[in-house]
Amino acid sequence: MDFEWSDRDEPHATRRRQILAKYPEIRELFGYCPRTKYIVMLAAVAQLLMAYLLREASWVVLLVAAYTVGGVVNHALSLSLHELSHNLGFKKPLSNRCFSLVANLPMGLPAALTLRHYHLLHHRFQGLEGVDTDLPTAFEGRVFASPVMKAVWLFLQPLFYALRPFWVRPKSLEKWEIANLVVQVLFDLCIWYFWGLKALLYLPLGALLAMGLHPVAGHFISEHYTSVKGQETYSYYGPLNKITFNVGYHNEHHDFPYIPGSRLPLVRQMAPEFYNSLYYHTSWVKVLWGYIVNPQMTPFRRIKRTA
Numbered sequence: 001m002d003f004e005w006s007d008r009d010e011p012h013a014t015r016r017r018q019i020l021a022k023y024p025e026i027r028e029l030f031g032y033c034p035r036t037k038y039i040v041m042l043a044a045v046a047q048l049l050m051a052y053l054l055r056e057a058s059w060v061v062l063l064v065a066a067y068t069v070g071g072v073v074n075h076a077l078s079l080s081l082h083e084l085s086h087n088l089g090f091k092k093p094l095s096n097r098c099f100s101l102v103a104n105l106p107m108g109l110p111a112a113l114t115l116r117h118y119h120l121l122h123h124r125f126q127g128l129e130g131v132d133t134d135l136p137t138a139f140e141g142r143v144f145a146s147p148v149m150k151a152v153w154l155f156l157q158p159l160f161y162a163l164r165p166f167w168v169r170p171k172s173l174e175k176w177e178i179a180n181l182v183v184q185v186l187f188d189l190c191i192w193y194f195w196g197l198k199a200l201l202y203l204p205l206g207a208l209l210a211m212g213l214h215p216v217a218g219h220f221i222s223e224h225y226t227s228v229k230g231q232e233t234y235s236y237y238g239p240l241n242k243i244t245f246n247v248g249y250h251n252e253h254h255d256f257p258y259i260p261g262s263r264l265p266l267v268r269q270m271a272p273e274f275y276n277s278l279y280y281h282t283s284w285v286k287v288l289w290g291y292i293v294n295p296q297m298t299p300f301r302r303i304k305r306t307a
Contacts (some may be wrong), residue, residue, distance in 0.1 A: 012186065066209055113179075249264035
């Protein structure tokens with residue numbers, strides 16, 4: 001099975017216009033969420049406390065803690081970077097960029113500013129080959145097609161998300177990305193020097209494990225892998241939204257990327273007829289399992305759009 005093709009314009013623009021024409025009060029939801037910075041700081045402190053407590057733990061305890069606790073917290077922090085990339089944490093764009101460097105620290109690996117660049121391209125050119133790096137390559141689709149290989153692909157998802165932009169749409173480092181790298185390396189060196197190697201490894205291990213075969217990572221598949229022919233984006237309405245900045249409200253997010261995650265449920269409440277008729281998910285674990293065992297589900301199960 002190859003990619004499904006669509007020559008439609010940006011898929012969310014029409015619905016956005018229709019919703020705002022009927023419910024102009026939704027504009028009142030636009031803007032940043034002042035609570036974001038407090039949630040991020042609480043998560044960052046919790047993650048650093050865990051790193052300190054695990055500095056002399058056994059490797060088994062370290063891995064279990066990284067998967068069960070660190071993975072969840074770091075995934076939440078990675079999704080706070082998503083919020084900050086849309087300038088939804090502070091009123092001023094510069095404040096969002098600066099704070100994203102802080103939110104990135106407990107993840108152990110620099111990602112904030114590179115994520116911002118490619119994620120905004122994903123919104124502007126959703127599904128456009130050679131531009132939207134969220135779209136898997138033909139190589140991924142052909143190699144990782146069997147159940148076993150799909151499980152491997154899911155486990156290695158952080159690697160593909162990190163490296164795919166370099167062969168799909170490479171770009172030179174910008175000054176903010178260099179700043180992200182320098183700040184992160186200095187922070188990691190401090191953790192290593194004062195708390196040791198295990199404390200340092202705990203941080204990126206959580207980030208890497210939680211983006212692969214992990215319940216909170218189900219949104220990577222649920223968001224844009226086609227469950228219904230012709231529908232490009234899917235929402236998830238389940239309990240894990242509470243610890244992932246409501247990233248499951250993905251149709252709502254693509255319709256209104258300038259509404260913070262804390263207020264996305266209100267979009268569906270205010271305009272239910274536009275969302276209740278769309279196919280949606282209720283379990284990210286079910287999404288991951290279905291992706292592995294369903295022979296029709298492969299990295300090709302995406303809609304590519306023509307320019």
